[in-house]
Amino acid sequence: MEATFEPKILGMLCSWCAYAGADTAGVSRTQYPPNIRIVRVMCSGRIDPLFIARAFESGADGVLVAGCHSGDCHYISGNEYAKDRITSFGGMLDFFGIDQRRLKLAWVSASEGTRFAAVVAEMTEELRALGPLKLKVQ
Amino acid sequence: MTITMRAGGEIDELLRKVEALSSQNLAGCYQCGTCAASCPLRGSMDLPPDALILHLRFGLPGVLDRQTFWVCVGCDSCVEHCPRAIDVSKIMAALRQISIQESGDHLALAQLPETALRRLPAIALVASMRRHTG
């Protein structure tokens, strides 16, 4: 039933900006689709590609990694490492038969509640269009 | 044209006179251009008011040959808007006066046709006379 497919998104958010941005979306009651599950880490720099792979294995149709805007990192430069790491990992997804569009990297500040909601909404729609992730059985 | 500023040069005579007559300190001008932008008659001037002040400050030649201060009618737009409280209108008046003292009246009323003289409001004639003669 393609029409009612509800994609599953795993969000990994840094505590200081993106997670706080998601909180702001809440305080402002900005509505977005309930498809995301959020894991908080202190810094986007903590996010190991392994986490992303495991998320796909565990049933996620998409993974959102969100951290502070460039220059805003609470830990000075963790988000820059995250950017490099996640981008290069994204480049390898094809190899596993995963469409690169299923991994999204976004920068969300603590005040950008609306932006956070928009990112989730947009990603939900994109994934809906892509359909469920079917992993090749290893 | 390169302007040469000589060592040991005296403070420009004209500047000194203008400052005395207008009781304005031209050095206080920030060259912000508000006066020029606010002047309704700038289009008829051959040097905007702020540039006139700068020419006076640097003692550039030819200031008295300019039309600007004759064009100025003393409407005080610039005075109202200058952030540095410089009364440009008074500087213009001083230049008119110095010019008249040095080279005589600027207006030859006799040259105006009789009919015009009769038609014009008295204030126009008197004001014009006052501004253009000593």
Add this chain to the structure above:
Amino acid sequence: MGSSMQIAYYPGCTIKASAHQHEGAALAVLRTLGVELREMAEWNCCGVVHSLTSDNLIRHMAPVRVFARLREQGENEVATLCDMCFNTLARANLHARQQPEQIAAISVTSGDELSYDGGAGVLHLLQVLRDRVGLAAIRAHVRRPLRGLRVYPYYGCKLLRPAEVGIDDPETPAVLRDLMQALGATVVEGSLQTQCCGAYHVVDHAEIVAGRVAATADQASAGGAEAIVLSCPLCHYNFDTLQATSGAPLPVFYYTQLMGIAFGLEPDQLGLEEQQIALLPLLQRHNLVHVKGEQA
């Protein structure tokens, strides 16, 4: 109707010579409002422009003499109609108050033993109307509201600047607007209302004036105005004679003339026929005057 208010009045040269329609209208309107303007028995030219340079002291004499005469006549306040006279007198007054030693010095050297301390008051007629008579009283006298008439008040410079003597806010003056609205007219405003018309350049650089007048009249027309209303005889002359705009020239009224119309006074009391740009056709279009003989 008995006069309830009396004020000394300084007419100045221009009012008497080329702007008597303004004076006629003013006197008639004020009579209606119960204000009597008592012309000073003896007056001289105000000097027209306030002298700005510091050595030109003798030029402050003329206005000071006006005040001295006023005092001799037992008055302490004087009203003017002409913006230029008002400005010159008011600035001279301020000068006399701020630099009494200068006035004393010129008075002695000129052999003219005038003594004046800057203590008298000088009023523009618009101030009398706004602050003494009040807009409510004016509104109460309106018999023929100027409904539908769209006017562009023009202030020029002398009424507003410098701010120390101006009768209204130099950025957003309201006195003419409020007055016209009290008469029932619709007001059109624009940024050139407070910009100089070129003034005395009409004498030998009429092109400067023509340029300013055209720009202002164009702004008024673009805003939908049908007429310009103003208070200064020199502005009036400039707008009336040099309005070479692209469209049809806008009629130019003194505010006193429009007050007269609204008060229901007879057109011939108001000097409506004495301008170059005819005023009557517009008034007729709005049914504000009826041309004799054409009455339906």
Add this chain to the structure above:
Amino acid sequence: METHTYDTLVIGAGISGMQAALDLADKGYRVLVVERQASVGGTMVKLDKTFPTNDCAICIAAPKMVELARHPNITLMTNARVERVSGSVGNFEVAIWRQTTYVNPLTCKGCGDCARVCPVEVEDQFNAGLSKRKAVYLQFPQAVPAVYTIDYAHCVGCGACDRICEVGAISFLKRSQALTVNVGSMIVATGFEVLEPTELRREYGYGRFPNVLTALQYERIISASGPTDGKITRPSDGQTPTRVAWIQCVGSRSLKGGYPYCSKICCMYATKEALITLEHAPDTQATIFYMDLRAYGKDFQQYYRRAADHGVRYIRGRPASVEENPDQSLTITYEDTLTGEVHAEQFDMLVLSTAVVPSSDNRRLAQAAGIAVDAHGFFVSQDELLAPLQSTREGIFLAGGAQGPNDIPDSVAQACGAAGLAAIPISMRKRAAEPEPLPERDVSADESRAGVFVCGCGKNIAGYLDISAVATFAGTLPGVAFAETCTFACSEDAQRRIRTAVEEHGLNRVVVAACSPITHGPVFQQTISEVGLNPGLFEMANIRNQCSWVHSHANDHAPATAKAEGLVRMAVARADKLRSLPAQTVEVTPSCLVIGGGVAGMTAAVTLADMGITTYLVERESVLGGKLNTISTLAPSDTPAGEVREQLVRAVLQRPRIKVFLSAEVSEVEGYVGNFRVTLDEGVGGAITQLQVGTMIVATGYREADLRGRYGYGDDLRVITQLELERRLRDGTLGTPRSVVMVNCAGSMDAANPACCRIGCTISVKNARMLRRAAPEAAIFMLYQEMRVYGKGQEEYYTHMIEEVQPFRVRYDSARPPEVRARGRGLTVSVYDTLLREDLSIEADLIVLTAALQGDAQTPRLKQMLKVSTDAQDFYSEAHAKIRPLDFTTNGVYLCGADHYPRTIPDTIAQAAGAASRAAIPLLRGRVTVEPIVAEVDPAVCTGCGDCVPHCPYGAMGMDITHGVVSIAEVLCKGCGTCVAACPSGALQQRGFSDGQVLAMIEAAWPQ
């Protein structure tokens, strides 16, 4: 009336007040903060991003706000004001009036139900009047305290809010309170306001034309949480503007129609706003009208150039007037003073950079506190040169915008300085002891027994999802021993309930499904630690902010309930993997080393000593004083520099706690915060000394750049620098020059060195005055690019100078710099004057170069030892350009004075006191706390590849050479986990965020 006693009172809780309070509280002093508004935060929280780094204002302010509210040594009193101050330093009696808000802050849950039903709408001042709020309201989403407030001025008393509030937080019987407190010292940090140009500067149409805004309004418009959600639209019609203009100095720098001072921050914030505008919509035309572009600070000039390169149009000219067109666009008439042409140009929107003005309440407060304000209403210092932070009453100090316009870094530096000074009068008091860790149950060997508490938050959660279902579901999860719902989990009785459940059911993990761990996590962690559970054994599922509030379907609760169950499953899975987080502290050697004995170093040493701290002051030269040994007199008070030097040196020598080392240099540094081992080398024949210190302050100052080969410098003795001029003025060896040409920005603001030297303009202004005195007949020329006499005082000083000295001011462009040529016996300077639009050839017999400034020549060596970084000019890099301007990223090392960036002496003194305050925190605490969530290495797995080492921003990782594995200095680790993700062999883990913990959550996100 009972009187409470605190150590210090801080008035105003903007960034300055917050920083000052935290600095004192961290030292163990009890601080009372009085804020007149409902929330702390001040102006900064209204801003979008901040120059020159463009970091998000709320992102960096919010953690401070939360920290303030939570700090055990801080008492926060909002909606309050100071009425009267009696007594004297050490013993002030302060009368305070606390306005009731009719809402009980202890019970309000911040749910907002009341605001929903309130019938009254008023202008929202937080959004600068651009939107509406209710009479009962939360100032902004991140407000602290997160408690609603009734705005009694607008409330009509209908009682609707009271009826809806489920916790009964609203009570109209609550009275305002008068109270008296006793404090030892005070800090005034009341900030500033901005001019609303409805009276002054009316010509720009503010208040008349809807599309004319103040810059503060524009900040709200571009802010993501502002009235338009960050979409840039015109107030008149909601359209996106394509042409936006800024007018600078509106009401500033005005002898008429405004204030005479420069507002200091507006050139930069306009630049920032223009840049952000272009980021939002690159096709926008952004135009800034300015007189002098005052990009004076560190990286400001580069920021300004970047904006110009991005297409921000800068026009030098001050518009005369603004008129509105029928389509509500605006026509601005201006002269471009660089071409002399006057234009009337149309814009869609206009932003006015309006003057910074004193807080409206300053005069009343000044009277109440018995301190002085200046003619404008800003608080004034006792001595503008030497005691910039000391008010006119002993024991009361000033910080931030209360003194005049200041940007955030300067405000923070001043706040730290004020905190340092305010600590002195109370230094003999007993400080609050470090809280003793509570006894803990060892649960490491036990099976997981989790308790799950599902909060309804009144109807905030319960209204949109089925909390009972969630609790029942939780009970079925593995490892869960107990699950129940509660109406308000954070209420006192619910906390008691949690504690009881832990004890009764032998729980060893606690999961609360409620709101955000950021705001509420610590509350619950505290609760469980009271019953012997380590705070690390707590986990939270955010089913309010992430679920009920954002999936608020009135009828269909299923999706939100399902998601809440998912979030709880994830939290429980993680809880199972949780381990205790050991709370570690490290003992500190209670002394400080100050490197550099100039104004900065001496001031820091004196402040430290007065706080009771043993201090070592090391100076490389044989005398103390730094540049004071060269300079002649000091602006702004014309005090001879020699006198100031004597005064400071005396202050140092009089303090037995300060030990001075002259002709000495640091040759080796080992260890880390709390325990640095430093070797001092007094050079050939001198002693070698070993010191043990807890913290260090670097105050090594600046030098003039070497200009040899440029502007004729080095070839002709008549070409000198400002410092050389100072020496000649001091020694009376100037001679009688007839024509002096000063060249500002020599070696600055060009392609090779884009930086602005910050103080060069002020120095040239001062020295023009000094030259006029020494050579009354001389013609004085000032060649400048921009006249950067920023802030209160400097502009007035400059105005005074140009009128008195009447120098020829020549504005040149960096593209056509002045050229110096020897001609015959004389010198000639050729320069193109951009305002006169003519080439000038100036005969000179003395040329004074305002040389570019750089950090000390030894900096490259010292920075290696200290493991800190610098910029291209050898100026040290601070930890954070906005909120940690005095810290290095390396813990325990601080900086101040001109080694960070050139600055005037008052700024240097403020910073030095601030660095002393920062450096004193670990020393007065006696121990430093180690971040509990640090990274740890498993030496058995580590291959010693070293890949992780460069990833650590704090230099916490190093190679353990003997074992061939990495080692982590836990004291330095801040717990970001970046290294952990970098390790290719899985040898690193982060406590609290181990792979196992994170993966458990991921695997539990959906039913398997």
